[in-house]
Each structure stands twice: as structure tokens, then as C-alpha cells.
Amino acid sequence: MKVKVISRNPDEYLRETKLDIHKTQRNYDPALHPFEAAREYTRALNAVKLEKVFAKPFIGNLDGHRDGVSCISKHPKRLTVLTSGAFDGEVRIWDIPQRICIRNFVAHDGIIRGIVYNPNGDHFITIGDDKTIKTWKSLAPQFGEEEEPVNTVLSKTVLTSLAHHRTKPIFATAGEICQIWEESRNEPIRKIEWGVDSLHDIEFNPVETNILASCVSDRSIILYDMRDKNPLRKVIMKLRTNKLAWNPMEPFIFTCANEDYNLYTFDTRNLKQPANIHMDHVSAVTFIDYAPTGREFVSGSYDKSIRIFESGKGHSREVYHTKRMQRLTCVHWSLDNKYIISGSDEMNIRIWKARASEKLGPLKPREKAALRYSEALKEKYASHPKIKRISRHRHVPRHVYNAQNELRTIKEKEKRKEANRRAHSKPGEVPYLPERKKHVLQEQQ
């Protein structure tokens, strides 16, 4: 007779001292792990709820401006430095981690229209309503020295917007015409115009660095090539475009914030219709900035809310708002892809997390693994009604909520009316028009 009975030596299963971690034995036999699906589902539900619990995106604010913040500029090399300009002509430079203002001075008479850093970040350029372009050193003046610009250029025309070339010491200003400047010269090296009244935004393409785009007050967007004498192309929309941002990863793609509450993503190869429409704002969209990954962008609106969109999706994944935040003037995505910086009418600059429930600071490997696991579970069970409902739910302020309802009824009404018109006219008379074809009026060469 041969006999063996399970007999475990406790020494192999117990830790030796109290300082050790507990020993773990694994057996992946499915019989020992029943209810796999149901337990995973429960974990996914918990994960999605916890995500909501931890969703506290607001980190802090920078206060000090004595008038509304008109523009913000990120330092190209340093994450801690931020420069902002206000409607009263004051420029402030902030230390973000300490949340203090480290330097402030009045740069212009009237509104500061634009601030940009040069590519290596050793000086920055400001423009204002006083038609001057001033270059400032990034370093604060020594004790006893006065705050003075390195260079001041008087422009002949009004200046409304400013953009810097990605690598070269060249910047562009918009106003009545588009002007390209070299940093060392006092005269523009090129003037490009398309017989329009005024441009209010200009943006360099970060990849195809010679390409520029600007928004014009006649509801159009113009594309320029810096090497060319004449503008390239122009697309006219139904309503005015406020701001434009190039996708930093895909050189053909840009997204513009429009007055008609929507954002439009265009492919420059085909301007006849937008590649995507991003809806959700309930008032004019005033600002847009891409995440450095090009996968997401953030937009600020006149409806006092910030929304984050995934670049391929038509609706936002996140909305940020606070009771005290007023109309947004500028929103930026920080260059480490972690924070969002917003400036608004009520003189404050706010710092938000880009992913609302993300834990800041270094993560331990097990923490990381757990987060990844819950992320995978959330994705796996995303379409279950309970999980979907929780993960989609966003609380919005009453005025936004009401406006959403109103917009919905308006849209329904229009749809109904069109259907009625279609029902009572000759077949083919009232064609079905896709949403993407409704908003562009014309493309001009």
C-alpha cells in the first residue's frame, strides 16, 4: 500500500519574522476563482465610483491681477514658469509650484494682446493696444535696475495677436494685416494680406513650421505660407472663429473655436468640410489649446466652463467649472500633459488637473498596477448601463444645464421642421444634409 496525505510544512507558508511580508501562494485554477465575471463587474463598478470620488480637478489659483486676464503664455523650457497679461496692461510672471507672482510690471498702455516666449525661453515678446511690440528678458532685473524692455518696436497698424516660430527667431503678428517679423529687425520682413478688415488670431504650425493660420473677423480662416508672398487658402464659416490651434502631432490638423458654440477640426487638405465637429459648449467658445500629445484638447467658453475633448470624439469627456470662475479668456494645456491652466475675466488664473481623478506625485509599482487593472476593467465593462451612467454623469451649473435643455429643444425643433418641410415637398427638394456640411460656406484659393 502506498499512501500520501496532504501535509504542509507551516514553515514554508508562514513568514519567518514579523518584519517580512506575508507569503503568497497562487493557484490560477478557475475552480478556485468562481464568479469571475460578476466579481470583475463589481470591481469595475467600484473603480468607476472611486474615479468619481477622487475627481477633484481644481488644484489652486494664482491671484494678483487687478483686471481680467487677457492672455497666458507657457514657458517652452520650464514647467514652473507662467506669464500672464491682463486687460490693464500689466504682465505678471508666476512660479506655479509656489503659486506666487515672482515679477510684475506694466508693459503696455491698454490691453495686452499677446505674450510669446522665444524658443529657448530667454526672452519674451508682448504686444498691446498701444501698437508696440516689446521684447523683455526672462530674467528679472537686478536690484536697483528698472524694468525695461530690451527692444521696442512701433507697429504701423493695430496688433491683435502674436505667435512665435517653433525654432527660428521669427514671429508673426496679426492685426489689419499679417506681418512676419524677425526678432533683430524693427521692420516686418513680410506683410501678407488678403483684403480683409482685421485678423484677430494667428498661430504657427508647430510641425510644418512655415505654415500659419489666422482667424479673421469676416468669419473666415486663412492659411499662410511664410515663404510665399500671398496667402494660401481661406475657408469661410457661418459664424466667426475666435481661436485656432494646430495639432502638435498631426501637421495637417487644426481645430478652431467658433462663435456658434462648436469647435471644428479641419484637415488642411480638405477645407470644404470639417473633419469633426465637437459640440457641448452652450455659449461661444473663446479659446482652445491642444495637449502636447495631440490626443486631446481643452477649450474655454463664454459659458464659464472648460471642456476637455478627445480629438477624435464629437463630445467632451470632461467639464470643469467653479462657482466663481467667470467667462474664460484663455485655457492652456501644460507641456507635461498633466495640468490645465485657465485665465478668466475675474482676474484669477486657475490650475486644474488634466485628468480629474489622477493621483499626483509618484506612484508605487503596485499602485500603478492596480490603477492599470481598474482602467482595463472600466474599459471592458464600459457599456454596462450602470457603469456607463456613472462614468458619463457630470454635474453642471444650472445656467449650463438650462442652456443645454434649451439648445436641445431648439435642435429638435429644427429637425422637426426640416422633416415637415421634407414631407410636404417634392422628393429630393429638401435633401438630407450631414451636419459637417452645414457650417462651412466656402473655400477660396
Next chain:
Amino acid sequence: MDKEKMKPQRYFSKSFQEVSGSPKSEEKIVTQGNLTYDVSNIKKKPWGRRLEDRKFNKVKKKLPQKSNPNPKFRGKFKVPKELLEKYSKGDGVNLKSVKTSIHQKKFEKKEKNIKFAVEQSAKAEVLLVEDSGYLEADAGETTTQFTQKQIVNSVDLAAASKHFDLKLDFGPYRAKYTRNGRHLLLGGKMGHVAAFDWMTKKLHCEINVMESVHDVCWLHIETMLAVAQKDWVYIYDNQGIELHCVKRLNKVSRMEFLPYHFLLGSCSDEGYLSWLDISIGQIAGQYNTNLGRLSVLTQNPWNATLCVGHAKGVVSFWSPNSRDPLAKMLCHKAPVIAAHVDPTGLYMATSASNRELKIWDVRKLEGPVQEYKLVQPANNVAFSQKQMMAVGMGNVVEIYRDCCTTAAKRAYLRHRFVTPIGNLSFCPFEDVLGVTTARGFTSLLVPGAGEPNFDSLEANPFQAKSQRREAEVKSLLEKIQPELITLDPTTIADVDLPTLRDKVDAKLKLLYLKPPKVNYEPRKKAKGRGGSVKIARNKKIVQEEAKKEFVRNKREITREEEQEQEKPKKPPHVLDRFLPKKKT
């Protein structure tokens, strides 16, 4: 010699020793050693000669593969098929049925991940430390003939200590092991309740509740236990302090704890079946089965349904979500007196008072897979983790091996007691069968009954206090809601397709629906324009319109159905014209 030693070591090159012997090594390494560059594979022809390349590839395919250069290394470990089957997560998605290419790719990636996971978990079986027990008889012997004494004498001391006998005086006992098999709970009919760590024989508590005890049950951890007493169910902690008295569970005869759902299922003498959620202290469901006294209760560990055996020979499956049983099986023509489902949820054993013992496929609700006729009616059946079955008949316990798939001819082990058996249960993760009798408790050694390798994140016999606390919190966090108890526990991960039957039913329902009522509110018109007559007329028109529309839709549905029913017409034949004409 020193110089040779100073030379840099070349790993991965076998012939280094030979080569290093010769002074002018450089050229010879290239030719002799393993570093020889294979020149045959380098393409000599210019690019673009596809035809020639193809020909070459054809010839190359026909060439026999080179023999393994290093016989010590047998290549990548291939997981045997049976092992993969064990860990398999089912057939994947049929990729051809996915329409869009982007989703096809997505699914392809997913399937690949799943396959990888299955392979990895199958490979991880190498890491399991313990082997399962066994008892093998020599030629001319049978395993049945070995007594406990013989087995105990021939195993090691630690294992031998697992066989013990307790003589207790408080009437027929019932016993239950915790989920990790470490602790034992005894309840005597005459009020004796004892909880102890049976391996170290350390007593947690021993009380007399001064009432009759009908059943005992551990809750999710070994610090809490439920006792079904004369009238109500009481919950005690492991020091014997009464924590709760659950008066809503009245006259309970049997209890089962569902550990992943935190439900204490119980059946009562009055025919009620109830689920108590012990994490929130609320009743998750309480139904009258209308089937009389219930005294046979067991759980299906695979889907957490409760299986109740009835006097009519029926076994019914219950979930807290429905007033009626999810399924009923007519198992015997005599009262069912015992039932048990094996831990994987594959088989159910039922025994009846007419000495029958049947094994059923409980996933398909089919069977019987096996039928046995016993010498005496089996009052108790229990499955072990390795699908051994213990049958208690009168005062004899018989243990069968492989009795589900094949007809077992002879018992694997047999043990005879003096007094009749109360209940029996296998200890998880041990080769132990605990049997209670009228006079106490005996723990029998059954080699090969238990799962040798436990998963310490699931059930850990060597759990420390801090581990237990952590596990309790974790398990509470992932408590499965009682709504998810169904016959098939994987439904939550399935695609929610409306079944064909539901579709047909919905269509049929439409036929018997009344036309909807239209609430017509007339627009306010300028004075003199409207008038109550006009309003009434307009209302009538709108309502009629809606009704007509509804009828039209209905007619279309019926017409579609008719068309489906009609057989496809044959093409008309020339001679058809001479057929008698159809009357219209």
C-alpha cells in the same frame, strides 16, 4: 597563460576554449568558432526579382528543417492541450463576423491577450508546490480494505494528527468547516456550540445556547458564526458572544452561506426560503416555496443558487430575485433526503429514500449522468474538491472516487461508526473528511480528496490576523449583488441580445395592443377663429389619424408574417393553365 586569462570572456560562444588556445585567433574565430557569419542567407540578387525569389522560397520550404543544434534546449515549452482546456475562457469572437476592420483589429488584439493570459496561467502550474495525496493498493488488495488505523500508521506524524475523534454528549451534531478549511464549527442538537481551530486543536469558544440547535454555519470569516436555534437564527462571534438575533429567520432547519454574495441562505420548517445579506443586515429575499417542510438545502458554488430537495422527489434551484424557482428537476420518485453540488458546479448528487443515488449534470440540468442503487438510503452526500464523493448511510461512510464520469463499482474507502451519522463534509485543501455522529465528531483521512495548492488571495489556511482583516475589506468591496445570482453566472459578461423568442413575443404583443390615446390640445386661436365645434372636430380628426396609422402598422406586421408563412411559389408550368381555377 596569464595573458589568455586576461582576455575578455565571450559568453554564448562554445568554441571559445578551442579558439583561445591558438595565438592568432582573430581570423580563426571567424572561421572556426560559433561567430561564423552565415553568408548563404545574404541576398545576392538585386531587388525586384520577385519570380526568382518565389521559386527560391518554394525550394526553401521543401528543405527539411535543421536538426536542433542544442539538444539540451528543447525550444519553447508547449503547453499541453488538456491544460489549456482547463484554463480556457471559452471560444473567442468569430473575427469574420465583425464587420468593420477597426473593430476586427480591436477584437483580434483582445483575443490575443486572452490567449496569452490562458497560456501564462497554464504555464504557471509548474510553480505549484504541493502534490495531491493518493492511496494505492498493491496487487491483490483493494483500497476499501484499508482502515483508518492503517492509513494513520503509514502517514507522517503531522498528517496523522489530522485524524481525531471527539466524544461529545449533546446529541446528534452538525459540523462545518470554514472556507479555508482551518476552523471547525460544531453544533449539537441539545444546544452545544463549539468553534475551534481543528489543526492546532485550539478552542475559540464553547457555549451551550440552552435551546435546540438545528444547524450551524460560519459566516465570511472565522470570527462570526450563525446558529439556527429553536425559533430564530443567532449570530455569535468567536468568543461566544451573541451579536445578533435574527427574528425574521424563523424556525430555520438548514443554512448555507454564500461567501461572495455575503448572503446567508436558509430554509425553514414552514417552507420559507430566505437570504439574509449579512453585510447590511437586510433580507435580500424571502419566499414561501409552497412545498412544505424544507430540510435539504445545499448551494451550487458555481452560480450561488440554492438547491432545495423536496419530499416529492423534486430538487429546485432558487435565486433571491424570483418568487418562483429558476429551475426544477424531478430527480427521484421518492423524497429527496440529501443533495450536494461539487465545488466546480459540474455535478449534483441527490439521494432519495428509495435507496437511489443519482448524479446530475447541473449546468445543463440534465441527467442522470450516473445512477446507483445503494444498500441503505444515503442520508448524506458530500463532494470533495477533487470530485470524490462521500456517502453516509446509517452508520457507514463510503467514499467513492471517479463516480461521476464512470460508474464506480467499489467504494474507495469505508468507515463504520457506532452511532448513526449526523452530517459529513470534506475539509477544503486537506485530505480530511469530517463526520459527525450522534456521539461526537470524527475526522477521517481520505487521501487525495483535497486540493493541495490553495490560492492565498482567495482562501488561505495559513491566514494571519492582518491578512484576514485585509481580505475581509477586499471581499466586502467586491461583494456581488444578489441580483447577479442566475443559473448561468457568466451572463453579466455576455452581449445582451434580445432572444428570438422575446422578439416574437414583442411582435405578438403589438397585435393585441390597443391603439394609443392621443391627447390633443388645440392651439389657442384668435377670437372668432376657433369655436368648440371646430376644436372637437379637429380632435376627432387627429385621433382618427393616429388610429389609422396604428392599424396600418399592425396590418403590415401581419402581412409580413403571412408572407413568411407562405411557401415559395414554384415557377408556373405550361400545363398549369389546365388546372382547375382557384375560387376567389
